[in-house]
Amino acid sequence: MIKSMTGYGRGECTGGNVVFSVEIRSVNYRFLETVVRMPRLYAALEDLVKKSVAEKVARGRVDVFVSVETEDSKNKTIKVDKDLALAYYNSLKDLGEILGAPEQQIQLIDIARFPDVVVLEEGDPDMEEMAKALQTATEMALEQLVNMRREEGKRLRADLYSRIEKLEGFWMQINDRAPNVVVEYKEKLQARIKELLESVEVDESRLAAEVAFFADRSNITEELVRLQSHFAQFKAALDSAEPIGRKMDFLVQEMNREVNTIGAKANDLTISNLVIVAKSELEKIREQVQNIE
Structure with a gap:
């Protein structure tokens, strides 16, 4: 199941004579970037926090805030x-x-x-005990963070799946419309020639050659086949347990490329209108994909 890159978590644990409170926030980012803010006295434990984050999070900017309270009566x-x-x-x-x-x-x-x-x-602080406490607090915060990202991922999946189904509906309309484009072009061309040259018989061979040239130039079969393949891959990615955000972003780019090519080649008002609507839906998908890990 896909996960969002946005989330929040908090954890707290006592070690030695200190209480560690860890808050973690994550937002969208192309790669994994972890920024830890903690008192300088405990800076030696920063790598421990970053390692824990890297084990649970694949992408996103992760801000970790560590606060420390000393229990004065101890040690x-x-x-x-x-x-x-x-x-x-x-x-x-x-x-x-x-x-x-x-x-x-x-x-x-x-x-x-x-x-x-x-x-x-x-007394000298027990760094080993404090390291265990900090790691425990960090893991508690990360568990909440991951759960929130997973829940947000469910909502994203539902939204993206419905939008892909809309695009498949546009695809079916374009696929049904495409064969008629050449037929209508031939009829319009034939009627136009007769209108201009009423006394002259239409040269069927030249007309056939012109229609064949138009059919070849406006053929969108390959684009439709590739687009259908991208839809299938995108749906499969929605159920992947692995971080899939980059692949989905790439698929959206490829879908957009195919839709643009269909719009340029089709030379048909109905298909052009469907392309405009499809591109609008793809832009919404692209924005949502930016939130996926």
Whole structure:
């Protein structure tokens, strides 16, 4: 089943002392382009995100937004420099003796306030655990993204299938009309000659040669056969499980080429009008195909 290139997904997972939130948006693009925006501190994990995207998405511009929240209560320790605290205490004690202040005035809280006596330290982050958490959050977001692209693909398939059926209807009308073009041309030419040369008998051999030349020049059998083949390939592509957007884009170009040639060769007002309508339908198909992965 075909997939759209437009979608959105979100995932969240905790690893180590951080919570990763991943949002993924995708839009139309000829190739796969993944842009990751995340805090510089975690830039080493960017390739992991891009690899996960490449495993699930074949085409489109994919924007990945990674936000990180730190759980402050985790992975933090309080360190006391005992030697430094004792040095401060002894210094205060000596100062007290010099000033005649009693030793009891030295409070523990005063010593703790001196620089570097009590320090809050964060432990080294567990990059392996964080990488697993980020990958999990990314895969959750990608699952939602792919599901949305698949659902949009169903709608695109229904629309494109109905439009191809319309084109097949135009094809049948052109195919039915084509044989009559030469017959009508012969009758009009014969009537015109008689009108201009009432007293002169029509040279049937020259008339036949002129009609044969017109029939050869206006023959659209090959174009109709190729067009029918393109319709069949396009329908088959609509049910393909593989990324098929580029092939469908190519088929639309080829259909447009055949329709243009039919319009140029047919030399018939009815067929020309059908060609105009068919080209309008092909343009709508082309626009929709741009959304397919």
